[in-house]
Structure formats: C-alpha cells, structure tokens
Amino acid sequence: MRFGIVVFPGANCDHDAYHVAKHVLGQDARFVWHKDRDLSGLDCVVLPGGFSYGDYLRCGAIARFSPVMEEVVSFAAKGGKVIGICNGFQIALEAGLLPGAMLRNRSLKFVCKDVHLRVENGNTPFTKGIAEGTVLRMPIAHAEGNYFLPDDELARLEGEGRVAFRYVDAAGQVTDAANPNGSRNNIAGILNAKGNVLGMMPHPERLAESVLGGEDGLRIFEALLGS
Numbered sequence: 001m002r003f004g005i006v007v008f009p010g011a012n013c014d015h016d017a018y019h020v021a022k023h024v025l026g027q028d029a030r031f032v033w034h035k036d037r038d039l040s041g042l043d044c045v046v047l048p049g050g051f052s053y054g055d056y057l058r059c060g061a062i063a064r065f066s067p068v069m070e071e072v073v074s075f076a077a078k079g080g081k082v083i084g085i086c087n088g089f090q091i092a093l094e095a096g097l098l099p100g101a102m103l104r105n106r107s108l109k110f111v112c113k114d115v116h117l118r119v120e121n122g123n124t125p126f127t128k129g130i131a132e133g134t135v136l137r138m139p140i141a142h143a144e145g146n147y148f149l150p151d152d153e154l155a156r157l158e159g160e161g162r163v164a165f166r167y168v169d170a171a172g173q174v175t176d177a178a179n180p181n182g183s184r185n186n187i188a189g190i191l192n193a194k195g196n197v198l199g200m201m202p203h204p205e206r207l208a209e210s211v212l213g214g215e216d217g218l219r220i221f222e223a224l225l226g227s
C-alpha cells in the first residue's frame, strides 16, 4: 500500500506516521509537501498531527487553504482513503471533508494523556478486523478536541454509523469522566458519508510499537492494509 504523509508547516507527527507506514509495516510511503499537488499513485493520504501555522485563528483553519488540500478533497471524492489525525482531523473538518467543528477543550487546557477508545463501527477501512466494542488505548495531545455537531446532524451521524470511536473508561463504558475534552457523545473519531475519510483526535501512530509501550495504534494501520 502506498501512503502519502502531508507535511504542513508546524506538523510534528508527520515522521511518526511515516515511520509506522514505512518501517513498522514495511509499506511504501512518501512525504507530500503542502504546496505540492501530486498525489499520484497513493492509496492513503495521512493528514498528520501537529500545530500547523501555530494554531492561529483556529487549529487547521489556515492549513485548510494549503494547495495540497484541493487535491486531497478530490482524492477523497474519488474514493481514496484519507486519515486525519488530531491536527489532521481539525484540518479535515475545516476543509469540509468531515462534518462539524472543534471547540477548545472544556477544561480550556491542553490535555496530554492516554485514553481508552471503543470501536463503534468495525466495518470501515480503518477498523476492519477489529470487533465492535473493542477497547483500544491511545494517547491524546490537544487543546481543541471538543467535537461539536448540532443535534440534528449528530443524530444523523450516529444513525449512519459514522462514529468510529468513542472515549470510554477502561471497562468500555461511556462516562463523562472518560471524556477528556467535552466532545459531544464522547466522540473521538468520525467518518465521512462514503466511509473513506476518517478523522480522529487520538494518535494511533504514537502507540504502534511495543517498545513505545503498546501496539493498539498499529491496528488502525493494519486494518487499512487489509481493506
């Protein structure tokens, strides 16, 4: 599988994503500078985490205008797989690839810790082979991860099975205490209508090797290979 990892000014998880694709999974991977437009030959585009443009205005609000994003939108429209991780999720929201918006964390603080995620939909290219209800552990590190969607759109998103992951406690229960940022319905990751674009706040690329303390993140990348 061929991965393209977009490099925005201020990205800080681009190398982690590249490392997992290339060296942990042994796949083809290349960096794509945000001013370039060539996505030819790619199967999956990764919008990585970080602090694109210093998080000015809103996280992702400036990166969304990078030339590459026009190509990412048409790549997604043609069915190409796109995974937006943390800042990449924020950029995908700003670009209209996914519905909704991110608000500041309800604590108004940057939150950096491991969380538990429950797989809500196991029938996506990013979760294939992972049973629904499986609880995964992954790190989060963000200040604007408080996912918001108005009631009617939220009901539609839920009804269409487009919530990929939800924040839960270690036992797999949705609780307010397990919600690290105030996201509606404890949402940690969502899909577009076609199911080929995933946005998630937790960082699978940061916990994809046992030497780093866990491999739960690798399962998302492995699912992609099998899809």
Ligand SMILES: NC(=O)CC[C@H](N)C(=O)O
Pocket: 048, 049, 050, 051, 052, 055, 059, 085, 086, 087, 088, 141, 142, 143, 144, 145
């Ligand atoms: N780890 C990240 O990608 C951080 C995203 C963004 N800079 C925030 O703080 O919300």
